[in-house]
Amino acid sequence: METLLETKKLARSFGSFKAVDELDLKIESGEIFGLLGPNGAGKSTLIKMLTTLLPPTSGDAFIDGLSITSQPNKVRRIIGYVPQMLSADSALTGYENLLLFAKLYDIPKNEAKKRVEESISFMELEPFAHKLVRTYSGGMIRRLEIAQSMLHQPKILFLDEPTIGLDPIGVKVVWEHILELKRKYNTTILLTTHIMEEADKLCNRVALLSRGKLVAIGSPDKLKNSIPKNGATLEDVFIYYTSESLANESSFREVRRERNTEKRFG
């Protein structure tokens, strides 16, 4: 296995608050990697830096050898990103959302058409392709968004809380499609989540983040065995490693944003 993404002492502060604190992390090609941690642990900040939206305060990260600080434009060509918030344009049809993104990634016209149609059928959105996104269900919007960020066949896909606010059916369908992406295209995926079942089911490895630092990393099974409790679940692992910070200030802004996202999916 080769390393696809590597962070080197990657750090970001907001004023005196260290959102991400000199983080060293390696992600192998072809794995689904889960990033867990309480609100305000730095997950979203980390993803924003890796997707070149937020410059780090210090340190650097490399995706397929390209630096996020000195070669951000090249990085943008090889990553796909689905933000936590609902990011498909609701005033356009699903087909238009895909087509315009294909154009933004400079995919030649004929190829773009082919890929758009392929991704619509992969995400099982055919009956709705020419309907406005505002008529879609939460699960459909998520699938459309994932399709949108896969059009240029990125080496790594960032999913920020892919199933937040979805109903159980939506969650199940999105999970199936994420696993299918890996089976069919061997896409490397980095996702953040608060749902331990999701991490357990999808991820080859997970990392626990607390106060901007890595507190545990490994396969879900390895982590479950690492704590002194028989038959531990990933939830026990989460509580074991992050409980000291749970009582502390969780970012109000983040909580509010998550609530908003949920409301809008509702």
Place this chain on the structure above:
Amino acid sequence: MFSFVKKSFVITELEIRKVLHDPTEIIMRAVQPALWILIFGKVFERMHPLSNSVNYVDFMTPGILAQSVLFISIFYGIAIIWERDLGLTHKILATPTPRVALVLGKAISAGFRSLPIVLIIYLIAVLLKVNINWNIFNIIGVLIMVVLGSIFFSTFSLIIACIVKTRERFMGIGQVLTMPLFFASNAIYPIEIMPQWLKAISLLNPLTYVINALRSLMIINSPATSLLSDFSIVICASAALVLIGGNLYRRVII
């Protein structure tokens, strides 16, 4: 360079397609300028406010066109903040699209969104028997100036949105800016009758140059103005704002 222009137009296409799916907003915008010309214009005309022979409704019609451009474009930033809240901005900033192309594309789309208002103003003008110059080049000139004016004010609005970042603050600032920009221009009264200090301000206001150009292109017997300098000033001011906006745009998400 080619790719830059192409990307700008992809963004424009995206925005235009949205309008085509739901044109209600654009139609509703016709109401306000109609009121200004039909009521304000018609009433003021009876006072014979202009000393020269120019009819007052003739004088103010291009001014109200420019006013509509200003009022429509100055609130464009609210869409920028809205898109940020939705996560659209995050997603588009993670694509390899040059930031300046994003801003230019949005500005051009704001220009196209202002074009229907030209049609409406011309219709009202025909109804009121305004002395319209029907030369095709003049009409094309009007359309180009309307697009340029929209580019300037929508980008100005985008820059404010990137700085203030919340809808509430943006609405406050938008309200505060609109009327001064409008009053410190020659939209509804000529510069010559302004007090000295207002004259000075109006000469720094790009809206004045938009109106100068619109007036001399649109109306027969309008006071002479240098179209070349009007267009150059608006183009340069717009280009400068688009460059600044391109550099500020990513700050809206931080």
